[in-house]
Amino acid sequence: MVTKFSRRQFTGGILAGTTALAMPSLAFGARPRVAVIGGGAGGATAAKYIAKDSNGAIDVTLIEASKRYYTCFYSNLYLGGFRSYASIGHNYYGLSVNRGVNVVHEWATSVDTAAKVVNLGHGGQVSYDRLVLSPGISLKxxxxxxxxxxxxxxxxxxxxxxxxxxxxxxxxxxxxxxxxxxxxxxxxxxxxxxxxxxxxxxxxxxxxxxxxxxxxxxxxxxxxxxxxxxxxxxxxxxxxxxxxxxxxxxxxxxxxxxxxxxxxxxxxxxxxxxxxxxxxAQQAGSIAMAAGVTDGDWCPINPANMTAKADPNIYVLGDASVASSMPKSGFSANSQAKVAANHIRGELSGSRVYEARYANTCWSLVATDDGIKVGANYSAGPEKIDVVSKFVSQGDESADVRKATYQESIGWYEGITTDMFS
Amino acid sequence: MRTFWTFFFFATIFCSSHAKTDNLLDGADLGYGEYLSGECVTCHSKDGVDKGIPAINGLDAEVFASIMHAYKIGDMDHPVMMMVASRLDEEQIASLAVYFAAMPDAN
Incomplete structure (x- = not known):
């Protein structure tokens, strides 16, 4: 017997589910607050998923200095003339308008982890119950x-x-x-x-x-x-x-x-x-140093949820974190953000927390229609993020396969930037 | 695109003795599917638009599950999708299938 599901039934199910989760925290009055520092692949994704999935039950503030964000991924394709500069730029209107994220275009200058406050460049402050740090790199x-x-x-x-x-x-x-x-x-x-x-x-x-x-x-x-x-x-x-x-x-x-x-x-x-x-050479973005969650150049994290080993109220995503075998990539940061967002919602609103699942694929363009890729998926081990399985393009692939790989990378760019910013 | 997937669906049924179409959606959990979908939408645009990677929003749940099982057992051979499918169990595939079936497609 095949069970039949109608689209209407399931849309109803999603709405009913999120409303039920939203109720308990709203009942207590003040909404729990999440501050996110850095509006790249880690931070923008985390802000969006926390706001979207909590359905307004969690107050999310994204602190990002730039009003227009130019992705590092695909900047090489701009160099080569395969993309326009404008096509790698994105704004935060979608997060603000569609998701209700408070977007603050300021530098975060320091974090008072005892008071749970982020200090901003022009003197303002953002309080938090949980802080997401996704500051990327700084150069040595x-x-x-x-x-x-x-x-x-x-x-x-x-x-x-x-x-x-x-x-x-x-x-x-x-x-x-x-x-x-x-x-x-x-x-x-x-x-x-x-x-x-x-x-x-x-x-x-x-x-x-x-x-x-x-x-x-x-x-x-x-x-x-x-x-x-x-x-x-x-x-x-x-x-x-x-x-x-x-x-x-x-x-x-x-x-x-x-x-x-x-x-x-x-x-x-x-x-x-x-x-x-x-x-x-590189190290974690300077705000991670200022927040005291680094050990050496980078921030050690707990593999199950991306919390900083130095502070359970702070999550570190993307390049700044020590994610073991996961490379420092936009894809990795986006993947880590979803694990952290799920955990933060669980902590602040009692929603279900699922097991951590991570993934990454890095596409590269060698020449016109000659794309290659490497990727893996990962799970949380007790001490580090472990590889589950992996793949890499083969040296003897046909021109058609390489062209398809390039086409796929274009689809990925559209997919991840939609996932981050809309 | 729907025609494309339908072709693969039937191709999978004919080619594979592993397809168990009567229980492909057993154990589906929509909330779990929503969480698991995070891994998919990094590449498959959440807008449901195909810009180089096939759109999967609104895909029939049984077709979706059949395709994922085909990747899992190697009847379809895309390296990224084989890797993704390899660590999904039947309930996880069913959960993803009902989640994406409920998502509005671009049309």
């Missing part, structure tokens, strides 16, 4: 000899999207004919493991069209990198002779960076760049 400028924040304009890191990426694109477009582009990727762990190599691919794509005798040199602090075999085979196929990846055993380490002369000195040689992207 002193990790590279001679590098400093003032060098941003000469050798853009472009690792936090926005105007830095626009600047980098203009520098690549204005390189002299046959010039040299130097990429310095960051050491592990860092935001977006395949990012530097997708960036190189996209710059090679631009140069192949406009400046085909130009060269790209990668001075890598790491002996290996994400999807290395797939990237290197793609470079050989699409950009033969253009890209030279130099590992740390060969170059011996970066000894100094001189932004005014555009020179990068290693044991092997001094490389003179016509344009460069230098990405320093």
């Amino acid at each position: 400028y002193d990790s590279l000899p001679g590098y400093s924040p003032e060098m941003h304009s000469r050798m853009p890191h472009a690792w936090t999207s926005g105007t830095q990426v626009q600047l980098l694109r203009s520098k690549v477009l204005n390189m002299k004919k046959g010039g040299t582009f130097v990429m310095v990727p960051p050491p592990n762990p860092y935001r977006c493991p395949p990012g530097p190599y997708e960036r190189v691919s996209m710059i090679a794509h631009l140069l192949k069209e406009r400046n085909p005798t130009a060269k790209i040199i990668i001075l890598d602090p790491k002996p290996k990198f994400s999807k290395q075999g797939l990237f290197m085979a793609g470079w050989e196929k699409h950009y033969p002779g253009m890209i030279d990846w130099i590992d740390p055993d060969t170059h011996g380490g970066i000894k100094s960076i001189n932004a005014s002369s555009m020179e990068i000195e290693t044991d092997l040689d001094t490389f003179k760049a016509d344009a460069a992207s230098v990405v320093p």
